[in-house]
Amino acid sequence: MNNKIRKRRTKVLVFGTFDLLHKGHIYFLKQARKFGDTLIAIVARDSSAMDLKNRKPRHGERARLAAVRGIPGVSKTFLGDKILGSYSVLKKLQPDTICFGYDQYGLETDLRARMETGELPRIKIIRLKAYKPEKFKTSIVAKYRDQ
Numbered sequence: 001m002n003n004k005i006r007k008r009r010t011k012v013l014v015f016g017t018f019d020l021l022h023k024g025h026i027y028f029l030k031q032a033r034k035f036g037d038t039l040i041a042i043v044a045r046d047s048s049a050m051d052l053k054n055r056k057p058r059h060g061e062r063a064r065l066a067a068v069r070g071i072p073g074v075s076k077t078f079l080g081d082k083i084l085g086s087y088s089v090l091k092k093l094q095p096d097t098i099c100f101g102y103d104q105y106g107l108e109t110d111l112r113a114r115m116e117t118g119e120l121p122r123i124k125i126i127r128l129k130a131y132k133p134e135k136f137k138t139s140i141v142a143k144y145r146d147q
Helices: 023-033 046-053 061-069 088-093 105-117 138-146
Strands: 011-016 038-043 076-079 097-100 124-127
Touching (some): 011 088, 023 038, 038 061, 061 076, 097 105, 105 124
Parallel strands (some): 011 038, 011 097, 038 076, 097 124
């Protein structure tokens, strides 16, 4: 009989719009992958992106989901919640760690507040480093692509 103990796989979760994929996104995902066995990317719905960024993404949510799914190291992808702030995807997936990009302060602040009140379970949070933010930020990449 085989008495091997199965090690529980650690799940790392990231959130993002991932519109106009660029090197900054790839760097972000590669960094996050180092913190667990399974990297799960939550891609913002078009409606959420509009609410958060006051602009419609250039690519629809399904196209962005497919693009992120094709990045090596990303284990699973899901669309974000239909109701912004409900965190039903987070509750369902139960990650061990959440990695935030260098500019994702609003989401991190909200999650920490909800963990503090007990509305959400305590989850390890890691802030990742930027990759040339003066060059690889979606708003900057969009300007160059428009020219």
